[in-house]
Amino acid sequence: MGYRGNMDLVLAIGILLLLVSMCLFQYSILFSIVVLMISFILIKPHRLLEELLLGTRIVLPTTRGRTFFLVERRRGARREYWYGAYLELTDVHYGVPDLDIRTFIGRARTVLEGVMFDPNANYAFIVKRRGEKTRVFLQAIVKDLEKRNLKPRMQNLLTSILKHLKSHGVEARLAKVEEIDEILKFEEVGITRRAFIIILLIGILSLIGLRTNLILHGSTTVIAPDMLLIYALVSILPSAFSRTPHYKIISPLKILLSNEAVYTIPTPYDVYNASKWVHQVFNTSGDFTLILKLRPAPQAVLDAIESKAYKLYEWGQAFDKLKTITRSKRYYTIAERRFKSKERLYIGKAVLISPERAILDQLTEIMQQLNMRFGSTLIKSYVEDIMYGYSSNPKSRDESLFYTYDLIPLSPLTIIPPKEVIGGIVLGEDEYGREVYIDFTKLPNFHGIILGSTGSGKSTLARSLILDLQEQGINSLIIDPLGEYCKLMELIGGIVLDMSTNIIDPLELHGLKPESRAESIAWACSLIFGLMPVQRDILKETIIKMYERREYFTLKEVLEELEKDYGTEVRDLVARIKTAFSLFSSPNTSISEILSELKPITLVYKSPDGTILSEEVSKFVTWMVLDQIYSYMMKEGIVHRPKIAVFIDEGHRLLRLPGEQSIIVRLYRETRKFGFSIITITQVPTDIPTILYELAGFIVVLTGPERYVRSLMSVLRIPEDVAEWLAFNSIGCGAVIRYGDPRPRCVKLRIREEALKTSR
The missing domain is CATH 3.40.50.300 (P-loop containing nucleotide triphosphate hydrolases)
Known part of the structure; x- marks a missing residue:
């Protein structure tokens, strides 16, 4: 947090100095140039423009057999680095037939949960199928603000992972990049963007040449915007001659396979912003997936819903309403599935493609209605035996690819195991x-x-x-x-x-009003002994009258007071509570x-x-x-x-x-x-x-x-x-x-x- 805060401060100071240099220009050109140079050093606009124009740098290994890749994310003066490595977990390097993926990944995940406690490290399973063969990869990720910290952290993490996997009977080996390039599907940024940079550079040089010609002929003098043109030229020049390869990732991002607890985002705006973040990091574009889930309803959820007179079919009605927002396939597709009807598990998936603001507004309104009806059950969900898959070749079902445990790799939506409690x-x-x-x-x-x-x-x-x-x-x-x-x-x-002889005094008020204590006792009797509402009211009124008459009394004396009434309801009431109330005779013990x-x-x-x-x-x-x-x-x-x-x-x-x-x-x-x-x-x-x-x-x-x-x-x-x-x-x-x-x-x-x- 300190490093990020310092870099934000440096960036703010650099922008402030840029403005100051413009103000100083009319008083002293020399001072203005010095301040402008300091601003350039602090802001590093050439790096900012390189990212905006060329996209995120993804440094791929060039030596055959290397297994690591590096993602560098720049935001002005701030940088973040993601370092990834791949392990293949299957016992046979070229795949295993008829592999029970759920059991196999369950074993591997159990081991990894004993290792992955770094809040800036995460992992995802990648399952690749081709014909009858199945291969399982593990993508391990570490993140840091300092590039030099990444390699030792990754080495320690991999050493620990390999050691624990081997000790629990799960074989693993480092996977070569050329074996998994189909999973990552990197694509180098084409010449279109570089051509745009060249055109932009030519435009800036033309303006500078025009201004220089006017100044040399005495038609005008040097002004502050001239300094900004030089500033822009120096900023964009490195991008034009940069030989560092920039890539974008074209692999699918909307894949989910989960048999674990999944935390979802409460509003579509949060999902949309998270999706935009992913696209910015990977220089991608396209749709994003919003997973709406209602957990396999335990009795607590059913009680909560039924107590508010809502029915589970309203979940389906909400999806019907969502479908009526727009019928254009260009904007979204909606899929609703129902699993395990006995447990009343509902799950829906919404895929929005370049959604408009109006659609998000209506979707947010529906989400708010669902949250009011189902409470936190939309936030935390459990999904079992549900697999969403992606086929790398839509015309063939022989080859498919799945991500497991996380919604997407390198995403803010991934699940990071909490830190272990120590102490107590x-x-x-x-x-x-x-x-x-x-x-x-x-x-x-x-x-x-x-x-x-x-x-x-x-x-x-x-x-x-x-x-x-x-x-x-x-x-x-x-x-x-x-x-x-x-x-x-x-x-x-x-x-x-011994509670048969040392009964707690149930009539002690402890600051409560007599009416509250009488209501509590009557309600307890109603639930335990099955009293009718009229009997409960009779008991409550009798206890209140006893409080009004005397300062101290027992439940046995309340029973004796009730026995004076010979009404049918009272006789039945006395018969139901007599054994219990008879225990509470003087003296009672104070809590x-x-x-x-x-x-x-x-x-x-x-x-x-x-x-x-x-x-x-x-x-x-x-x-x-x-x-x-x-x-x-x-x-x-x-x-x-x-x-x-x-x-x-x-x-x-x-x-x-x-x-x-x-x-x-x-x-x-x-x-x-x-x-x-x-x-x-x-x-x-x-x-x-x-x-x-x-x-x-x-x-x-x-x-x-x-x-x-x-x-x-x-x-x-x-x-x-x-x-x-x-x-x-x-x-x-x-x-x-x-x-x-x-x-x-x-x-x-x-x-x-x-x-x-x-x-x-």
Whole structure:
């Protein structure tokens, strides 16, 4: 950033000096010439004109067998350099028959994600087919503002790539340029542009000769524009005699093959500007492709759409509207495809050829409407098993070419793997031996989800996290229906509360109005016990009246108040809530007393005699506890680091409630700023509101049977290679998905010894 800023400042100073020299001309010709020369040195107009008139320099290797190419991009005083190299990844140099491209590239990509963490480096796969043979190339790119830095950076990158590929059974070799020139398809700038430069130069020389003749005959004197003519001559002269070859790339830029997460651009103007950037860099022209995608709709998306009374067919209607903008094939073509109708995945592709401003205006309006209807689902999409191809010979299908992973090579739309998190809690090691961390202080969202089948080690991992958090000064509160954490509490000096005898006071206000607390309790009862609207209103009004009559009361006393009414609705209401409300008798425990403890606390729903609360009562107790936590932390105010982590074990039993209306959804959305982390532990991913997967800062998926892992793929969009890791590895392995990082990390978990000792 500093280098770019300095060069922009130099360019600005040069332009300012050019203007100053014109102003000084009438006072001192000598000073004006000196200032003009300084301006020329700073601006370097000869380089600027060379780029504008001849195009971008693409330095191709001239020695047979070289594999690198260099792209030099100039913008006035500023330069950028792109350095590219090619590797062939197929085991046989001349192609492999019947190659499973998806699996092969998946293996190679998994390895590369362990290498490519340079924000100014990127890569794209290129798949070339000819007849029955398939060849796979890797295009590696590094970018720098200093040319001398490119070669050592590329050498280090290639050394690392080749080493990691070989260690994981993927053979690779450097590919020769003459083997891939069909992919790049460079074409030298023809004589037309050079002829234009010569004509322009002749015109400037003619004007200079005419002015010189007039001055020598005394018809006029030297004026400031004469200096500008000399300035223009010196600027354009190098372009006329430049022997450096300039090229343009004629290979297709609108090719996509993806089985990975793809981030799209929200407005067509952004895509259009990005496309113009590509054409400027490569000295190309033509159309650009706008990919509009709606992800394979998980339940969260369907819930969001249906809650707003919109239907998915509006997606198709939007394309119909797009088709009516203009019927001229000269401007655009529209293609709409529908894949996997069971999952309701829609994808559309718009190819615009030299679009006019009016078309972009109407397209932007449609995009805004779609964004309002579908929210961020248009921005982040997942595409699987979809291939867009390009045939180098339209009359023959024997040879085809595909780009993978990126929309286009050397593009601002390419996906760069995020930097690795270092610091915080060590979860384990990935398949490359690198430590994988979760830093609760740096996560944009503190909340998490732990998924795993029966016996996969979910509770053991949670116990290990509790110990790690305690060392970092973050306390823990565990909602533990089956008492699996009691031994851990004994080991670390924590507190165990039996919720059948030490019930949390659900009526404590913590600054809320009585009406709000009554509404929350009534709504919880309505969802959990299936109350009718009239019954919910009766319960709410009864609680409000109790608040008006006395300062302290219990839910059992609310139940007794309801039993005085002999109406049919009330009798049914009492029958539904009696078991749960009877638990909440005096004395009740205040949530503030529990959270003020500086020790881990586990809330057990299992009494010493082995009696377990029923599922409905457990849900109600959990709701009351979470609601009290929410109210308490709102009263405490905003903090900037996590203070307490709330672990909810058996989440599939306790949180099986309607999505948007659940207390857990509210907690995941709103509690980060209050310093609370909610970590849900469950074995049935569909039994918790699916929107939690969008709100969680991290998700840990543990190993399980193949059928179980396949069920996770439909919820979390886990790639095939990660699914195989989860299905065929032993207990102690898992995958970590972090907020903002589209790459699930395969991990061998590092469990603390104390957590293993306290397992049941």
